[in-house]
Amino acid sequence: MSTPEETLTYVYAAVPLTEHLRDSLAGLRGIYGSPVLFVTAAPRIGPVGPTASSLAFATSRVPLSDFGETALKNHFEDMEWLESVARAHHDVVQALSAHTTVLPLRMATVYQDDDRARQALAEQHRTFAETLTRLTAHTEFGVKLYLAPAADPPEDAPATDTGSGAPRPPATPGKAYLQRRRAQHHALEAVYDQAQEAAATVEAIAFRYASQRVRHQTQRGALTGPAENVVNDAYLVPDEHSQQFKAAIEEAAGTFGGVRVEVTGPWAPYSFAMPPEPPDESRPPTPAEEPGP
Structure with missing residues (x-):
């Protein structure tokens, strides 16, 4: 007779739970195809705002063998596994956000069991409820600015006329190199000046509609290709202004050469959730740390 595999409680997000949400997402599946279930808890302190009395964690059961502390450290080096889990996490959050305000939690937020998750929800109830109230009727948009790679000046620039009718004598190799480097530097300066102007214009337009901004670290390498990412911002936009926000920035984008x-x-408001880290005692123990009865 096989022994049931040990599992953990994986938390995708905090949401205000309603019967409509339960019914609408009854068949929703998350990581490894596990059903998405809701864990509720009463607040430790008095209710805050309209979401407080119905606050819940959206959860799934996941195997300890893959989501225990040691296993996660190993999996974080496995890009294929990370992509699969991140996609499943995102799909659940987006499905929730289609029906309600959602406060996404960090990927791989896990608890030893539902009771530990319920305890964490009760302890952080006020913070989650206040954040959900702030995020209600708002959506996240990302705005990125990229520079095309600068073209190198030609190796052999044509000689210019000296004014006397005779062509300028060719530069020595060392002088030609310095001239190319100087031209390259001036071209790069011009591109960055243009990027600064574009960033200032986009920011001014965005804040006509957005209520908050988070400035993320610019991306590098395979994420951007040959282009250079110079701005990587997220804006929290009231739903009533979302269409105008996007249209205004896209219209201005056509005026920025280079x-x-x-x-x-629109996305669920990942950049504006920033829930607190789970308390240390809520993290799943390794077998050596397994508490006694």
Whole structure:
């Protein structure tokens, strides 16, 4: 007879739970195809705002063998596994956000069991409820600015006329190199000046509609290709202004030569959730740390 596999409680997000949400997402599946279930808890302190009395964690059961502390450290080096889990996490959050305000939690937020998750929810109830109230009727949009790679000046620039009718004598190799480097530097300066102007214009337009901004670290390498990412911002936009926000930035983007503007969204407000880290005692213990009865 096989022994049931040990599992942990994986938390995707905090949401205000209603019967409509339960019914609408009854068949929702998350990581490894596990059903998405709701864990509720009463607040430790008095209710805050309209979401407080119905606050819940959206959860799934996941195997300890993959989501225990040691296993996670190993999996974080496995890009294929990370992509699969991140996609499943995101899909659940997006499904929730189609029906209600959602406060996404960090990927791989796990608790030893539902009771530990319920305890954490009760302890952080006020913070979650206040954040959900702030995020209600708002959506996240991403705004990124990219520079095309600068073209190198030609190796052999044509000789210019000296004014006397005779062509300028060719420069020595060392002088030609310095001239190319100087031209390259001036071209790069011009591109960055243009990028600064574009960033200032986009920011001014965005804040006509957005209520908050988070400035993320710019991306590098395979995420951007040959282009250079110089701005990587997230804006929290009231739903009533979301169409105007996107249209206004996309319209302005056509006026920036040499600078590409990318607007993404609408997304669940990942950048504006920032829930507190789970308390240490709520993290799943390794077998050596397993508490006694």
